[in-house]
Amino acid sequence: MGRFAPGARLDEVSLAEEHKVSRTPIREAFHRLAQSGLVVQQPRRGVFVRTASPVEILEMFEVMAEVEAACGRLAARRATDSDIAELRQANAECQKAREAGDVDLYYHKNGVFHHLLYAQSGNRFLEQEASRLHRRLKPYRRMQLFLRGRLQQSMEEHTAIVEAIAAGDAPRAADLLRDHVAVQGEKFHHVMSHLPEA
Amino acid sequence: MGRFAPGARLDEVSLAEEHKVSRTPIREAFHRLAQSGLVVQQPRRGVFVRTASPVEILEMFEVMAEVEAACGRLAARRATDSDIAELRQANAECQKAREAGDVDLYYHKNGVFHHLLYAQSGNRFLEQEASRLHRRLKPYRRMQLFLRGRLQQSMEEHTAIVEAIAAGDAPRAADLLRDHVAVQGEKFHHVMSHLPEA
DNA sequence: GTCAACCTTCTTGTATACAAAAAGTATGTC
DNA sequence: GACATACTTTTTGTATACAAGAAGGTTGAC
Numbered sequence: 001m002g003r004f005a006p007g008a009r010l011d012e013v014s015l016a017e018e019h020k021v022s023r024t025p026i027r028e029a030f031h032r033l034a035q036s037g038l039v040v041q042q043p044r045r046g047v048f049v050r051t052a053s054p055v056e057i058l059e060m061f062e063v064m065a066e067v068e069a070a071c072g073r074l075a076a077r078r079a080t081d082s083d084i085a086e087l088r089q090a091n092a093e094c095q096k097a098r099e100a101g102d103v104d105l106y107y108h109k110n111g112v113f114h115h116l117l118y119a120q121s122g123n124r125f126l127e128q129e130a131s132r133l134h135r136r137l138k139p140y141r142r143m144q145l146f147l148r149g150r151l152q153q154s155m156e157e158h159t160a161i162v163e164a165i166a167a168g169d170a171p172r173a174a175d176l177l178r179d180h181v182a183v184q185g186e187k188f189h190h191v192m193s194h195l196p197e198a
Numbered sequence: 199m200g201r202f203a204p205g206a207r208l209d210e211v212s213l214a215e216e217h218k219v220s221r222t223p224i225r226e227a228f229h230r231l232a233q234s235g236l237v238v239q240q241p242r243r244g245v246f247v248r249t250a251s252p253v254e255i256l257e258m259f260e261v262m263a264e265v266e267a268a269c270g271r272l273a274a275r276r277a278t279d280s281d282i283a284e285l286r287q288a289n290a291e292c293q294k295a296r297e298a299g300d301v302d303l304y305y306h307k308n309g310v311f312h313h314l315l316y317a318q319s320g321n322r323f324l325e326q327e328a329s330r331l332h333r334r335l336k337p338y339r340r341m342q343l344f345l346r347g348r349l350q351q352s353m354e355e356h357t358a359i360v361e362a363i364a365a366g367d368a369p370r371a372a373d374l375l376r377d378h379v380a381v382q383g384e385k386f387h388h389v390m391s392h393l394p395e396a
Numbered sequence: 397g398t399c400a401a402c403c404t405t406c407t408t409g410t411a412t413a414c415a416a417a418a419a420g421t422a423t424g425t426c
Numbered sequence: 427g428a429c430a431t432a433c434t435t436t437t438t439g440t441a442t443a444c445a446a447g448a449a450g451g452t453t454g455a456c
Contacts, residue, residue, distance in 0.1 A: 035233045
């Protein structure tokens with residue numbers, strides 16, 4: 001994980017030797033990686049670890065915002081009382097992590113909260129797609145948590161989202177979630193633009 | 199296309215012989231098919247053409263509705279005058295196909311219209327995801343076109359969508375598109391429930 | 397007669413060998 | 427000296443051979 005620099009070419013034979021297997025399983029693994037978008041395959045050129053440009057990442061955040069909004073919209077209509085209790089519980093755990101100042105724990109509990117939401121959409125397919133996107137954006141979601149005040153802000157957004165779902169207010173849940181994720185994209189943009197040139 | 203019944207097992211060797219190639223390219227093709235969701239791979243068992251249950255298909259329609267709504271929302275904010283002209287043109291072609299009573303042509307022109315919309319979201323990633331979903335739902339979108347009055351209704355929905363985008367009314371474009379696709383899911387459900395048991 | 401265990405066969409997963417294509421290098425010509 | 431062309435090398439794509447696992451059938455015991 002993170003062993004290879006973005007844009008680096010992955011050599012089939014050396015990886016095969018290193019893992020003591022033939023090229024075949026390596027190639028199959030490459031296909032799976034290409035599928036999940038971590039690498040790109042160029043015909044007759046080889047596979048390269050994806051250099052997700054900032055534009056692409058922002059686009060992905062934009063889509064994630066809409067997907068999570070969809071989850072919220074459906075969850076607001078379908079969540080049972082025990083679902084909402086679970087959501088409140090997950091949010092409380094986020095709060096505890098924030099109070100402890102533990103960014104790593106918050107990051108983890110935040111993931112739990114969001115996945116719970118995906119599941120509560122009551123749509124398995126949507127849940128899968130949302131999880132897939134979430135995983136791809138994971139590293140970028142993390143970096144913006146270190147911005148001053150972001151944890152507190154994120155928490156407040158969560159709380160408002162839970163209440164909208166509890167109230168069965170589908171459009172509001174959708175709007176809040178869209179904004180919640182869109183903000184993450186903006187924060188990412190902010191972090192990127194203040195980084196030294198690569 | 200449609201050569202194999204849902205749930206049928208695809209044999210590597212016979213397909214390899216038939217296409218005069220070795221098993222390797224067949225296996226790679228299977229991976230791609232599994233990726234796009236047309237087949238499922240069971241370890242040591244083989245690949246089976248996906249028997250998408252009605253529930254799964256309805257879930258996919260629900261997601262498609264949200265994804266297209268997202269495209270519409272963004273397109274309403276980003277479409278240029280020439281984009282809108284293109285959209286009107288594509289819609290006019292649908293109208294012509296409908297007037298000619300050519301369901302196949304309508305089906306095709308309808309696809310063009312929707313793909314145009316995906317592109318006009320101005321988000322390449324969203325465009326790809328929407329296209330991917332569109333392809334998976336293709337066969338199911340088609341069958342509901344044969345319902346009486348559906349072509350006319352679909353056309354009217356298209357026209358309203360174009361006007362909302364032209365007016366830059368993002369929420370309205372999103373809502374109209376969500377409904378437009380959701381109706382397709384409902385129609386599919388309708389067709390399914392009136393089919394003899396398999 | 398039925399159930400269980402073993403064996404055979406069929407099929408996928410992996411390894412390796414070979415072919416084809418692309419990139420880099422060297423040589424020859426202008 | 428520079429550019430183009432041909433050759434070499436490197437790397438992917440494909441074929442085939444082999445191994446391992448799963449399914450089904452057969453045989454034996456209770």
